[in-house]
Amino acid sequence: MPTTTPRTNQSPYTAQVHTWDTPSEASGDERQRLDFWDQAASLLEWDRPWQTTHHWTPPNPQTRRGPVIRWFEEGKLNAAVNCVDRHVAAGRGSKIALHFEGEPGDRADISYAELKDLVSQAANALQRLGIGHGDRVLIYLPVLVETIVITLACARIGAVHQLVFGGFSAEALRFRVSDTGAKLLVTSDGQYRRGAAVPVKENADAAVTGLTVDEGGSVEHVLVLRRTGSDISWTTDDLNGDGLGRDVWWHDVVDTASTDHEPQFFDAENPLFIMYTSGTTGKPKGLVHSTGGYLTGALYSYLRLFAHPDPDQRDHDVHWCTADLAWVTAHTYEMYGPLAAGATQVIYEGVPNVPHPGRHFEIIQRHRVTSYYTAPTLVRSLMGWFPSGIPSEYDLSSIRLGGTVGEAVNPEAADWLRREVGRDTRDAQGRPALPLVDTWWQSESGSTVLSPLPELREAGLFKPGSVARPLPGWSVEVVDEFGNPSGTDIQGNIVITRPGPSMARGVWGNPERFFTSYWEKYAHAEDSRGWFLAGDGARRDAGGDIWILGRIDDAINVSGHLLSTIEIESALVTHPDVVEAGVAPCYDATTGHAAVAFTVLSAAARERIEGDAAAEEELIQSLRAHVGSVIGPVAKPRTVIPVPEVPKTRSGKIMRRLLTQLHDGDTLGDTTSLQNEPCVPKIKEICEQRSTAPKKEVVS
The missing domain is CATH 3.30.300.30 (ANL, C-terminal domain)
Structure with a gap:
């Protein structure tokens, strides 16, 4: 692939990404596409600029290996510096990074300066616990400030993080400990779920106890955050000779650490995190995401879809992605994307109907949320809880944008979200006009691939339930079994023909599975360049817009x-x-x-x-x-x-x-x-x- 000279770094606070010249998917101009991603990467702060924008080695059916994907080679950066330090250095340390809402009602507002100190303390603590570049850290916590802090601390020192949903069983946790060969497990004494304090430390104990080295048992410490005050068991065995014991309290090793920490800088292709997919057959796949490419996709797509198009208004943005932090949506649009942009956002620990079904609307009102990004299944639940509509007592006038993710939103839910949550946004005829980004993407893609653009809201142009067209720099097709374009309104397989830089680089410890799961079916496509099989059925309508029809293997x-x-x-x-x-x-x-x-x-x-x-x-x-x-x-x-x-x-x-x-x-x-x-x-x-x-x- 061509070698390029990066543009001068741009500020994410003032970048007018909504007006950028963007590559046309239809043109197939690869030079234009790479120039676009150069511009997007320049939104980040690089310790050393990249030289080669993109390298692609096609999938190989003979060796049963997927493509070699590399972006921004020879560049060096630090994800945590881009999410925290650069904003403090720019004089924005007093800006609120996180509005935290706990399920029991506790709250905290964390500025970027405070977040920098917290992340620095956690990075020092990780290094004291023997964690270094390339080590894997499992984070088994709910949606807390500390969850984001320890995640960014891993990125700061080059450790590879893997977040695990706090409601997963000991068996699910044990598999991830074993598969990653994790050196540290971070958990809490308990979690608040549906109004009750639930102990979870015993799951962490079960996940690591008796796990031999041959089975991936390499955990040396379990770092425990006191959240609920639950009674827990404690293991004092010294597993690595540092005198700390296996179990250590967060308040003993993190809260007491220095707030001074010198960050390291890593190659753009340095692994940042592992994200496991779910499935009802076979073991979950651990998808590996890199640093420079992933962060570029996360920051650009956050700015393009959720940030105010007028940079002068951007400081008023308050973003809320309602996903659990362990899900890839939260990685991209609740951590790395918004924080790299220097945005303010809400994080909420609990479920949406505790202590009552209007909890989300209380939070929107209190923090003046401007963008509300959630799952269609939650929208449908809200429809059931509020059959007569959202009560007028909730002030939702701050909402400027809605978004959905997870699976295709049905038109009824899309219309309800625009009508009820966006009730203060109407067109000249009084019709709901709230911009709605119905995003389609996957753990594998790392950031949004298909979405209506937020400015698309006019009746007749906006199509509730359609994910519209690719974001700039991505290309997709809807094809039949042989790779031929499906006809208008005919179901086919959606394939990614030109991935963006946030695409996963492989499956942890199993390169053959990366090939067989995603690339084997269309490895022959485009003179053996290869296309990515997303696993979803889709159709294009007469206007060229795409509709997702669910998983291929769910068709009847x-x-x-x-x-x-x-x-x-x-x-x-x-x-x-x-x-x-x-x-x-x-x-x-x-x-x-x-x-x-x-x-x-x-x-x-x-x-x-x-x-x-x-x-x-x-x-x-x-x-x-x-x-x-x-x-x-x-x-x-x-x-x-x-x-x-x-x-x-x-x-x-x-x-x-x-x-x-x-x-x-x-x-x-x-x-x-x-x-x-x-x-x-x-x-x-x-x-x-x-x-x-x-x-x-x-x-x-």
């Missing part, structure tokens, strides 16, 4: 008709009795597959059918008929099963394959990566009681 083939699960789910949630739905392809002896709908009902509907079999059957038939009228008779679910919850990943994606396994009585795959794992046995019990799965023919 009923008597030769290929149906999208997300389209059936979208039809179901337009019924007033349905809050949320998960549709799964289940076995059918006649049609091959049939759609089975698992529905979360409104409170009124649950009360109506409680103990009344006739009323329940009437509702089920009503829902089946409703789908038939919205989509067509072929899309009617074979049956509808009311459930308390549908299983979801931390990103809010419904685990439809798991629903298939539960319904058909098949062996379950990995469930440890779910955000609501306790719902699995409940659904299993409901399926067994109803016994709606036909017996499979046994071939002798």
